[in-house]
Structure formats: structure tokens, C-alpha cells
Amino acid sequence: MKIVISGASGDLGRKITALLLQQVPASELILLTRKPETLAAEATKGADVRHADFNDAPGLERALRGGDVLMLISTLSIGKRVHQHTTAIHAAKAAGVRHVVYTSSCGIQPQTPSISGKEHYATEQALQSSGLHYTILRNSWYADVIPQLLMPAGIAMGAIGFSTGNGMVAPVAKDDCARAAAGVLANYKAHANAIYEITGPQLFTLADMFQHCSTVSRKPIVYQNLSHAEKQSVFDAMGISRGYEEGMMNDTTNAWASDEMLTYEMAIKQGFFSICSRHVEMITGKSALSFAEVVQLHRASWDK
Ligand SMILES: NC(=O)c1ccc[n+]([C@@H]2O[C@H](COP(=O)([O-])OP(=O)(O)OC[C@H]3O[C@@H](n4cnc5c(N)ncnc54)[C@H](OP(=O)(O)O)[C@@H]3O)[C@@H](O)[C@H]2O)c1
Incomplete structure (x- = not known):
């Protein structure tokens, strides 16, 4: 099994990577970043660190080759994210990746006034119509x-x-978002086409x-x-x-x-x-x- 993590140099990506390294051999991880030098320690442990940029579709497709499941961590580029995420979904499909796990947000409905919510909604739609298996993690507001x-x-x-x-909000620890993501990735086939509300x-x-x-x-x-x-x-x-x-x-x-x-x-x-859900507990076996x-x-x- 090869698990690809985008945004692997970021805070959430690092937390997910550290949790996965406790569960799977490092050789099963492909870590994507625009700055591979920032993941030198993970490369030393045996992870395959590759350059990838959501604004470069052909390069992204090359970086995704050999992956079975992609952890698509949403970027922070408001206004460009739908294009970036859709590029990643199409590149994953072209590269032969079978399943995408996506970090969405709480309250994803077409009527939401939230700008980021609208972008997550559009990405969810693109993912669900891609023909790929998917798992959507709708993270609530980080309690931290x-x-x-x-x-x-x-x-x-x-x-x-x-x-x-x-x-009202059920704020969730960022560590629990990471635990839920790692739990899904380590056993992704069991979570095919599920949408989880990751809340406190x-x-x-x-x-x-x-x-x-x-x-x-x-x-x-x-x-x-x-x-x-x-x-x-x-x-x-x-x-x-x-x-x-x-x-x-x-x-x-x-x-x-x-x-x-x-x-x-x-x-x-x-x-x-x-x-407010108990999906963190359901996925990880530990209450949020x-x-x-x-x-x-x-x-x-x-x-x-
Ligand atoms: N629920 C909440 O309250 C809340 C609040 C804020 C954010 N969020 C979400 O939290 C997640 C990110 O959190 P974080 O703390 O890990 O962010 P972060 O530390 O700022 O990391 C962002 C990551 O995105 C990658 N990235 C950005 N643009 C990219 C591009 N064009 N191509 C490839 N990679 C790109 C960066 O990779 P490189 O620079 O290495 O290429 C970096 O690893 C996002 O899903 C965001 O939407 C949620």
C-alpha cells in the first residue's frame, strides 16, 4: 500500500505523517511538498518525498504515480482552491490513484455564506463525481x-x-483531525464513500x-x-x-x-x-x- 499525503510539510500534514509512521512502514508513504528539503527527516526515515505543486498539473500527476490513496489536504489559497483541488483530483485519477481522502469543513451545504465553505462544497462535488472512491472529513472549527x-x-x-x-460549534482538537485522518488512511477501503463530521x-x-x-x-x-x-x-x-x-x-x-x-x-x-458527532471516536476508537x-x-x- 502506498499512501500519498499532500501538504505534508504543513502542520496538519506533519501530524498525520507522524501518526502513520507509528502504524505503517515509512516506505509506504509518499510525501508531497513544493519544498522537499523541509521533509529531509522523513526522507531519512524512508518516506518517498516528492516535489508537487497544485498549480502544475503534469508535475502533480507524475508525483502521484504509484500511490493507492491520496490524502488531499485543502490548501489555504482562497479563490484558487477549487481549481487547485480539482487539478489534484484529476491528476490523482490520471496517475492511477484509486481513493482520495479530503479535508473539508463543517456545515457544507450549497446555501452556506462561508467563502471557504462554498469552496469545500465545490471540491466535494468534484470529488464525488470523479469516479474515484473518496472519504470526506468535514473538520469543525479547530478548538486550538x-x-x-x-x-x-x-x-x-x-x-x-x-x-x-x-x-453553536462543536470545536475539535487539530490532533483529533489528524488522528481521524490517519485512522482512515491506514484502513481506507473500509471508509470508501463515507462523509464524516469531525467534531468535538x-x-x-x-x-x-x-x-x-x-x-x-x-x-x-x-x-x-x-x-x-x-x-x-x-x-x-x-x-x-x-x-x-x-x-x-x-x-x-x-x-x-x-x-x-x-x-x-x-x-x-x-x-x-x-x-456534533461521534465520528472521531468511531474512526479512532478514542473519544474526541x-x-x-x-x-x-x-x-x-x-x-x-
Ligand atoms: N478547521 C479549522 O478551523 C481550520 C482553520 C484553518 C485551516 N484549516 C485547514 O487546515 C488545513 C491546513 O492546515 P495546516 O495547518 O497544515 O496548514 P499549513 O501549515 O499552512 O500548511 C499548508 C500546506 O499546504 C501546502 N500547499 C499550499 N499551497 C500549495 C500548492 N500550491 N501546492 C502544493 N502544496 C501546497 C503547503 O506545502 P508546501 O508549502 O510545502 O508546498 C503546506 O504543506 C487546510 O485543510 C485548511 O483548510 C482549518
Whole structure:
């Protein structure tokens, strides 16, 4: 069996690779990246590290040859992703790959206002009509984002606001997304044509989550219920670009487009993220981490 992982140099790709290396010989892994030198350690262990770029269809097809199953980790290039993902699906088919596992998002419906949700919807459609076997992993919001990124900002400002209203989310640990993906890849034929909701074990409003963090940290944060127009003004005042720009995630003050973040909040408010499943447990045999457990994992960063 040969498992191909795209985005293998990224955070999620590295977590999935590390888990698979505990279950299958390194020689069964083909790792794709535009920068093979970043995966030198994995190559030393015996993994086949290959150059691949979603913007280069012939090169991608060459890189996928010999693979049985592809872990297609969605890219971050909003606006280009449907083309990139569709290129990868077609290249996989042309290269003889039989099965694609795709990292989608929670609440994938044609009516979702979320820009990334629409792109995941289009990719899911392309995958389901490709003739390949597939497994779709609809990852909910990473629980880690709140204690790692949003809580330090809330502590610094003493307040934080969202336009998600009473919309609910079952945030999931990124490690559980990786565990679910590795579990599917190691036994992919058993998961043919399944769509899984990869969520945490409990639904919360954003206000619930910040109340919990505030209590745990003993650093009071005022939670503000904002309208979408008010939230847009907050993003604009922070100098965050409305549209996506390539490479922006490397800029700590302008790391993601506000159009995408605002429409994500709209999707939460409209109930598209109000999904809580036990699919992590079903796939991995271990229950998903609770939000409180994820907070404990990251809270050291607040105490600095
Ligand atoms: N659920 C959530 O809350 C949430 C939040 C944010 C992101 N996400 C999702 O999380 C996943 C990525 O997470 P991550 O943390 O691993 O991201 P990351 O660390 O930024 O890694 C991104 C990966 O994508 C690869 N990539 C980007 N453009 C590419 C291209 N044109 N051709 C080939 N490879 C390309 C990069 O590979 P090279 O640079 O090495 O080529 C890199 O390995 C994505 O599926 C994203 O949609 C989910």
C-alpha cells in the first residue's frame, strides 16, 4: 500500500505523517511538498518525498504515480482552491490513484455564506463525481484556535466580540483531525464513500467558550455580541485585508482575509456549524478531546 499525503510539510500534514509512521512502514508513504528539503527527516526515515505543486498539473500527476490513496489536504489559497483541488483530483485519477481522502469543513451545504465553505462544497462535488472512491472529513472549527490565538488577544484587550449570535460549534482538537485522518488512511477501503463530521464532543456558543477560558485563566474578558457590520468595522480598524492575498498567513497582524472570517461567523450564526458527532471516536476508537482539555493543553501561553 502506498499512501500519498499532500501538504505534508504543513502542520496538519506533519501530524498525520507522524501518526502513520507509528502504524505503517515509512516506505509506504509518499510525501508531497513544493519544498522537499523541509521533509529531509522523513526522507531519512524512508518516506518517498516528492516535489508537487497544485498549480502544475503534469508535475502533480507524475508525483502521484504509484500511490493507492491520496490524502488531499485543502490548501489555504482562497479563490484558487477549487481549481487547485480539482487539478489534484484529476491528476490523482490520471496517475492511477484509486481513493482520495479530503479535508473539508463543517456545515457544507450549497446555501452556506462561508467563502471557504462554498469552496469545500465545490471540491466535494468534484470529488464525488470523479469516479474515484473518496472519504470526506468535514473538520469543525479547530478548538486550538481559541486558546492559542484568540484568548491571548482577548486578554490583551480585555474584551472580544463575535457576530455569531447564538450559533453553536462543536470545536475539535487539530490532533483529533489528524488522528481521524490517519485512522482512515491506514484502513481506507473500509471508509470508501463515507462523509464524516469531525467534531468535538459538545456544542458551545462563542460566549460559552470565552466564559470558560476567562474562568480558567482568572483574566476577565468582556464578551461582546456584535452585528456583522460592527464586526466588519473591527476587522477594518485592525487593518486586516478584506480579500485573501497569497502568503498573508505568514503576517501575524494580517493573517487571514476578513471576508472569509466574517462569512465564517455568518455561517456559525445561521446554524451551519451546529453539528456534533461521534465520528472521531468511531474512526479512532478514542473519544474526541473536550474543549476544556484542549484549553488545558494550550493555557501555558497565557501565563507567560
Ligand atoms: N478547521 C479549522 O478551523 C481550520 C482553520 C484553518 C485551516 N484549516 C485547514 O487546515 C488545513 C491546513 O492546515 P495546516 O495547518 O497544515 O496548514 P499549513 O501549515 O499552512 O500548511 C499548508 C500546506 O499546504 C501546502 N500547499 C499550499 N499551497 C500549495 C500548492 N500550491 N501546492 C502544493 N502544496 C501546497 C503547503 O506545502 P508546501 O508549502 O510545502 O508546498 C503546506 O504543506 C487546510 O485543510 C485548511 O483548510 C482549518
